[in-house]
Amino acid sequence: MNVPDQVSEGLAICQLRDVLDRVGDKWSVLIMAILGDGPRRYSELRRSIDGISQRMLTLTLRSLERDGLVIRTVTPSTPPRVDYELTPVGHTLSTEVGSLIKWSEQHREYISMSRRTFDAE
Amino acid sequence: MNVPDQVSEGLAICQLRDVLDRVGDKWSVLIMAILGDGPRRYSELRRSIDGISQRMLTLTLRSLERDGLVIRTVTPSTPPRVDYELTPVGHTLSTEVGSLIKWSEQHREYISMSRRTFDAE
DNA sequence: CGGAATCCGTTCCGATACTG
């Protein structure tokens, strides 16, 4: 991966931090994974993601929209309707996340076994 | 990506959460990126990662060791010497992280531009 | 050198209540 000696001064790593802050929070990837299947309404997202509060759903969607990863479309009807969908760039990140999901599926057992072994001491 | 309706009840997503919790914290990937280049001593890691506290370096390394991603080797000399290196599984995760780094390099400009546009309102 | 332990501010985020 060719990491410079003073890593945090390397530009690549600063960028990495940005992405990890973007992707590493509690709900972002979950939302991106769902939107990877296609557009969803606000209420659909809420029902799909068990345990998310209204507050965090809104905050996370705003943040994704701000970063150009999600598009928000308001239909001013009564009741109002809001749809969310991935942007093209959002889709590419969603793909990266998918590869992380595969990794986690393949190594889940190894990790939980490692933890049990480690905790046994 | 084929995500089930009730996402959080899907096993895949729970695993994903595990990995993101693993990788998403402040220092883990940084450390894994450095160790991807080869083994390092505790003091080398400390110098390499600008801004990390002794506490967080130790905690993060312990957690990586617990998950079977890093191996800790103690040489009981005076002064003592401790080396850290990736396990084979640790290397595979390090590779995944590398792909995320690439993504972040390619879209950094897009994201910061999106933010400026969004914040202009 | 490589930690462990404590203290403590900040940030995160869930619960709740209210709104157009």
Next chain:
DNA sequence: CAGTATCGGAACGGATTCCG
């Protein structure tokens, strides 16, 4: 339906001190 606003507990993590 799709938010916004406020509060308060919990967790994260930095600074400091002490130790074999």
